[in-house]
Amino acid sequence: MGFEVLAGAGCPMLYGVTLKAVRRQECKSARDRVLERLGETSLPIVYTQKWKFYNDATIDYELSPAGTSPAADSFAKLQLALEHTLEKLVDHGHRILIIGEPVQASCSINRPRLLQGPLPHTPEPPCPPVTRKRQNNPPLKSTGCCRAFRRGGRRRSNCCGR
Numbered sequence: 001m002g003f004e005v006l007a008g009a010g011c012p013m014l015y016g017v018t019l020k021a022v023r024r025q026e027c028k029s030a031r032d033r034v035l036e037r038l039g040e041t042s043l044p045i046v047y048t049q050k051w052k053f054y055n056d057a058t059i060d061y062e063l064s065p066a067g068t069s070p071a072a073d074s075f076a077k078l079q080l081a082l083e084h085t086l087e088k089l090v091d092h093g094h095r096i097l098i099i100g101e102p103v104q105a106s107c108s109i110n111r112p113r114l115l116q117g118p119l120p121h122t123p124e125p126p127c128p129p130v131t132r133k134r135q136n137n138p139p140l141k142s143t144g145c146c147r148a149f150r151r152g153g154r155r156r157s158n159c160c161g162r
Contacts, residue, residue, distance in 0.1 A: 004043075006034040012054050013047070014081040015088060016062035042093035051100045054078045106130040 008030025019027050022083040058069050063076040089096060
């Protein structure tokens, strides 16, 4: 099984998104090359990002509506760019897997217990629930983000955290 890595270190590969940083032009060039290459194929795509780096204060989005807040705790531009990019890529025939930073557990995890079993001991009690407000990185609002995945008026239960 072959694969191709299409990336730009620290650069979001989303239509219309540029960084507000010194590497702005470098990231824009990498983004354009990657998206052009994706347009030449319909192979599956795996997006892996540390999404919390791309808040409204760190990126520009060409299609963002007027009055979009440049606040560091807002991810409105990222949400719009993700929706637009996913819609275009799915329409082109791509299947997409999105990987991001995991949710932080509210207790320590005994990593050896995650290895394959059988385990001759009882499992540890589950971690207590954590509210979204307590998370270090607020999740993206999922309102409308599954628009590109609708089939016959139903949403897939595994898209956008639903």
